[in-house]
Amino acid sequence: MNFNRLIVPALALLLGATGLSTAKASGMSLSAANPEFGQERGGWDTPPQELREIQRRGFRDGIEGARKDFGNNRQPDVNNREEYRNPSLPRGDWEAYREGFRRGYQTGMSHLAAAPEQPMPVPEQQMRGPERGGWDAPPQEFREIQRRGFQDGIEGARKDFGNHRPPDVNNREEYRFANFPPGDLQAYREGFRRGYDVGMSHLMADAGPQVREPERPWDAPPQEFREIQRRGFQDGIEGARKDFGNHRRPDVNNREEYRYANLPPGDLEAYREGFRRGYERGVAQFWGDRR
Numbered sequence: 001m002n003f004n005r006l007i008v009p010a011l012a013l014l015l016g017a018t019g020l021s022t023a024k025a026s027g028m029s030l031s032a033a034n035p036e037f038g039q040e041r042g043g044w045d046t047p048p049q050e051l052r053e054i055q056r057r058g059f060r061d062g063i064e065g066a067r068k069d070f071g072n073n074r075q076p077d078v079n080n081r082e083e084y085r086n087p088s089l090p091r092g093d094w095e096a097y098r099e100g101f102r103r104g105y106q107t108g109m110s111h112l113a114a115a116p117e118q119p120m121p122v123p124e125q126q127m128r129g130p131e132r133g134g135w136d137a138p139p140q141e142f143r144e145i146q147r148r149g150f151q152d153g154i155e156g157a158r159k160d161f162g163n164h165r166p167p168d169v170n171n172r173e174e175y176r177f178a179n180f181p182p183g184d185l186q187a188y189r190e191g192f193r194r195g196y197d198v199g200m201s202h203l204m205a206d207a208g209p210q211v212r213e214p215e216r217p218w219d220a221p222p223q224e225f226r227e228i229q230r231r232g233f234q235d236g237i238e239g240a241r242k243d244f245g246n247h248r249r250p251d252v253n254n255r256e257e258y259r260y261a262n263l264p265p266g267d268l269e270a271y272r273e274g275f276r277r278g279y280e281r282g283v284a285q286f287w288g289d290r291r
Contacts, residue, residue, distance in 0.1 A: 062104025236278025
């Protein structure tokens with residue numbers, strides 16, 4: 001019998017077992033003791049294998065968002081991330097992307113806070129309190145006028161969602177014609193926009209994809225308009241565009257095509273209503289906060 005053929009494998013097995021025991025005793029990880037061990041397993045920031053591609057993209061973006069919030073000492077709240085509230089994706093991908101984003105954000109915050117055994121709850125599960133707000137709590141860095149706008153924006157989103165109106169902050173008169181001193185107007189509108197976006201994102205995510213409205217262009221007439229109102233709406237936007245280009249003060253009564261519309265009396269009021277609405281939409285789009 002060739003004893004060498006038996007001794008060599010036995011010796012190799014013994015040495016392997018001894019090396020493994022030594023690695024455990026010294027606190028060395030298995031992957032450090034054997035660099036090839038676990039190469040198929042990703043790091044903490046690797047998307048879970050069961051996620052599909054759009055969810056993986058969201059997961060990676062969520063981790064990056066957590067890094068930014070953590071580095072800027074911001075309150076850990078996924079709703080603070082603009083890329084989560086308004087993904088630059090087709091509506092049909094929003095739900096999957098957001099699911100991945102939330103998981104990535106939670107993973108990132110847990111890792112950065114060095115407390116992976118205590119995963120951060122998703123915003124809908126957060127308890128209200130003086131130091132931790134719900135999803136509809138204004139950002140902590142907001143001042144009072146912005147907080148007021150934020151809460152009004154959420155309420156406006158609730159109304160538009162309940163009335164099945166397209167999600168467009170410019171539909172809200174309290175945003176377009178906010179009655180504040182010039183020094184507060186921009187801050188209020190900033191808060192309103194943020195609140196409206198957060199409200200719509202939350203309401204649409206909870207309702208599911210079957211009730212979501214497709215995105216419509218900002219210059220699309222309201223769906224309930226009849227033809228003469230639609231014509232007025234488009235003319236109103238064009239009038240606002242001309243006033244903006246000529247640096248004129250925005251005032252619908254300056255437009256001759258509004259004051260002297262050459263239409264039958266039965267159509268005149270409907271046309272003017274559409275014109276006013278279109279002009280207001282154009283003013284909000286072209287002037288924005290510069291008025």
